[in-house]
Amino acid sequence: MTRLFNDPADFADEMVDGFVAANRSRVRKVHGGVARSTSSPAGTVALVIGGGSGHYPAFGGLVGHGLAAGAAMGNLFASPSAQQVTAVAKASEHGGGVLLSYGNYAGDVLNFDAAARALTEAGIEVRTVRVTDDVASAPATEVHKRRGIAGDLCVFKVAGAAAEQGRTLGEVTAVAERANDRTRSFGVAFSGCSLPGADEPLFTVPEGRMAIGMGIHGERGIEETDVPSASELAALLVDKLLTELPDGVDVDGARVVPILNGLGSVKYEELFVVYSAVQRLLTDAGAVVVEPEVGELVTSFDMAGVSLTLFWLDDELAELWAAPADSPAHRKGGAVPQERLPEDVLTAGEQVPVAPGSAESQASARVVAEAIASIRATIDDHVDELGRIDAVAGDGDHGIGMQRGSTAADTAARDAAARGAGAGTVLAIAGDAWSDRAGGTSGAIWGAALEALGRVIGDESRPDPATVRSAVHAAAEAVLAFGAVPGDKTMVDALVPFDEVLGARIEAGDDLLTAWSAASAAATAAADATADLLPRMGRARTHGEDAVGTPDAGAISFAHITAAVLATLHTIKEGHHG
Known part of the structure; x- marks a missing residue:
């Protein structure tokens, strides 16, 4: 288990602070993660990588010369x-465009794609390469569904080297895609991992047994067997990966980089024993082993597990793999002199600017801030319940994620309202903060919903019931754009009835309080009814049968939030009559 921490909610932030303090010669802290503290030639491509925290040295440990220009670092196991x-990306780019590269997980895809759109709108050219090396996560016919695990290093290394050589964004993207196409990984786990402050691990493996194909967040493996000897494990890993070779690769005479990765608790000495057999088996098969890596490269806190990656080289990939690199966690070749950035760049911070709203909108902004404070209090009251519901078929982090998001939104909304922002701006800033702090899919969804609410509400006038109705509908459309539909057992199952009832009651002439009350009741009933549904979206989809009989955590949290806003509306009405 993870033993050393202060407040578990602050763990990821404090980890980044300590990492930067220990590596100031290579990295600096920026909003959202880290960037190089050394200069890069103008006009070169910036490789920006990222993912959830808890996988060090991925991702911050791979920022430096010859590797990434920056790393976005989410909360623990959250995009x-x-x-x-x-x-x-904005802190890392220097005129040559940005290549975004990350493991292929739903939350990461949603958020990196949204970032790509924002960067494009800002005039920055962007490309994306998702790493899909885990052969256990989907069949060869559906490579696009595969997860990214320790094969991240292969893609990041060659892309970073190509960028360092001054190649164009298109050229860097092409070699990164080819590296991904020629990388395969397969892993096993002997025990689960525990997040800071958790009493129980995220998953367990029976004593003396081994989960085959387990993901780095505890995603279910494809089978289970007795723990083998080191040589037997090496044979299992090698045999599996040699059954699926990239197009055009013939093992006999082919150059291959083996990467034996420890997931957190397997000691280096054990890895070396396994690697001895791995190299022998590859050599016996006719492969030519080139510059292997053995160690912790993509971890999962204290998970006891091992993965093997095979990166099949061609001449160009071999040159880029061998090129110099100097990051906190991965170094290759001779030292390269680097110039430190000016102090004002290293210490630069950001505060979201606020344009004052009208007097009417500022008054509404204070109401919005009160409502968001009520949402935070409600989530705090139900955080354990939401975690228990989510743990039935998910990873149990919904309550924590919602708590982080609502807490950040509350703080940001209060600050923006105090600085004179209008209601629309307060909602947009709160949405940014929610998405930023919560991370993951739910963070992206709530960020988009609040942004849509704010866009319609605006900063000019006090919103009437019709405007609120239009804003809620815009928020519903923003959430539906993520792909879920009613019946998928998601937040959408409560959101759509809420939107429909609110619209119908306001159109019928009800005041906002009456209409919101009816809509909240509909959302609560719909959320409870999700207990009967089989999940068809999200991580719970693969554990569908386990979820029947338990409502969806996202739908339940949405119902709680509508009730919290209703309580605020009641308070305001009573205050006006008092």
């Missing part, structure tokens, strides 16, 4: 928000 990715 960085679109705002984090955008901020890191």
Whole structure:
């Protein structure tokens, strides 16, 4: 288990602070993660990588000369928000465009894609390469569905080397895509991992047994077996990866980089024993082993597990793999002199600017801030319940994620309202903060919903019931754009009835309080009814049968939030009558 921490909610932030303090010669802290503290030639491509924290040395440990220009670092096992990715990319780019590269997980895809759109709108050219090396996560016919695990290093290394050589964004993207196409990984786990402050691990493996194909967040493996000897494990890993070779690769005479990765608790000495057999088996198969890596490269806190990656080289990839690199966690070749950035750049910070709203909108902004404070209090009251519900078929982090997001939104909304922002701006800033702090899919969804609310509400006048109705509908459309539909057992199952009832009651002439009350009741009933549904979206989809009989955590949290806003509306009405 993870033993050393202060407040578990602050763990990721404090980890980044300590990492930067220990590596100031290579990295600096920026909003959303880290960037190089050394200069890069103008006009070169910036490789920006990222993902959830808890996998060190991925991702911050791979920022430096010959590797990444910056890394967006989300909360523990949660994708960085679109705002984090955008901020890191802007701090890292230097005129040659940005290549975003990351493991292929739903939350990361949503947030990195949103960041790519924001960067494009800002006039920065962007390309994306998702790493899909884990052969256990989808069949060869559906490579686009595969996860990214320790094969990240292969893609990042060659892309970073190509960028350092001054190649164009298109050229850097092409070699990164080819590296991904020629990389395969497969892993096993002997025990689960525990997040800071957790009483129980995220998953367990029976004593003396081994989960085959387990993901780096505890995603279910494809089978289970007795723990083998080191040589037997090496044979299992090598045999599996040799059954699926990249197009055009013939093992006999082919150059291959083996990467034996420890997931957190397997000691280096054990890895070396396994690697001895791995290299022998590859050599016996006719492969030519080139510059292997053995150690912790993509971890999962204290998970006991091992993965093997095979990166099949061609001449160009071999040159880029061998090129010099100097990052906190990965160094290759001779030292390269680097110039430190000016002090004002290293210490630069950002505060979201606020344009004052009208007097009417400022008054509404204070109401919005009160409502968001009520949402935070409600989530705090139900955080354990939401975690228990989510743990049935997910990873149990919904409550924590919602708590982080609502807390950040509350702080940001209060600050923006105090600085004279209008209601629309307060909602937009709160959405940014929610998405930024919560990370993951739910963070992206709530960020988009609040941004849509704010866009319609605006900063000019006090919103009437019709405007609120239009804003809620815009928020619903923003959430539906993520792909879920009613019946998928998601937040959408409560959101759509809420939107429909609110619209119908306001159109019928009800005041906002009456209409919101009816809509909140509909959302609560719909959320409870999700207990009967089989999940068809999200991580719970693969554990569908486990979720029947339990409502969806996202739908339940949405219902709680509508009730919290209702309580604020009641308070305001009573205050006006008092």
